[in-house]
Amino acid sequence: MMTPLLRFCTLVFFSASFAAAADKSDLLNLPYKSGDSLSSYEKQRCLLDVYLPKEGKEFATLVWFHGGGLTGGNKDADSTKKVARGLAQEGVAVVVPNYRLSPQAKYPAYIEDATAAVAWTLQNIAKHGGDTKRVFVGGHSAGGYLTLMLGMDAHYLAAFGLKPQNIAGFIPVSGQVMTHYTVREERGISKFSVTADEAAPVRYADVKNLPPMLVLCADTDMPARAEENVYLVALMKGAGNKRVTLQVIANRNHGSVGNNIANEGDPAREAILKFMQGEK
Structure with a gap:
């Protein structure tokens, strides 16, 4: 038989669970593509979640892409949700999409x-x-690669009648700047065979008038990843892009540099917030 104390604890637990599930600041599983031509896989993966700040209006928004090597990852991962909710607590809206993955989808589907x-x-x-003039795009690892590709190769945004200048800024975190190793493997090329073709962000390092970019690693x-990011920023600055900044986060590895953004006071998190607040 349930004691009064146990009944009370159970009520508190379920009430808290219901409140979390009913949080109006979380808009979950919204389709961002539509039309009769969508495949069943697109309908399954092309969904996004929106984490809104509790207060305020005309706030900045960060579209945040999860990592996973373009072959895995999910917006519903605890680490991804913690990052999104942590930033939303700082007064930023965070949009977290899923995207199709290799090998079921091939380059350039995920971009x-x-x-x-x-x-x-x-x-x-x-x-x-949200303020449409303060929409930023970022992501960790594979998400950083997607951020760089759609931001630097203008034809992706042009397909939607947009241009890079419609974005307030880009925040790739430990993204690959050469042709992504998964794209190479799709083409039968070794992941260790360095390639910089049209699928490489570094190919577009000399594109002028890009929005501000904060590159974190x-x-x-992971081996050569920080060096790739340093190389990209050096090329961009050499080509005259003055609004690109590199920050190497101390005491972090490839996973923690992204996941720890969920933590208050994390240096990468603080850099992101400062960058977004400065670009108005």
């Missing part, structure tokens, strides 16, 4: 999906209180 999610955000965030990142 096209990412761009569609950005277009959806620009079209819809004002309905929820870890001091003990």
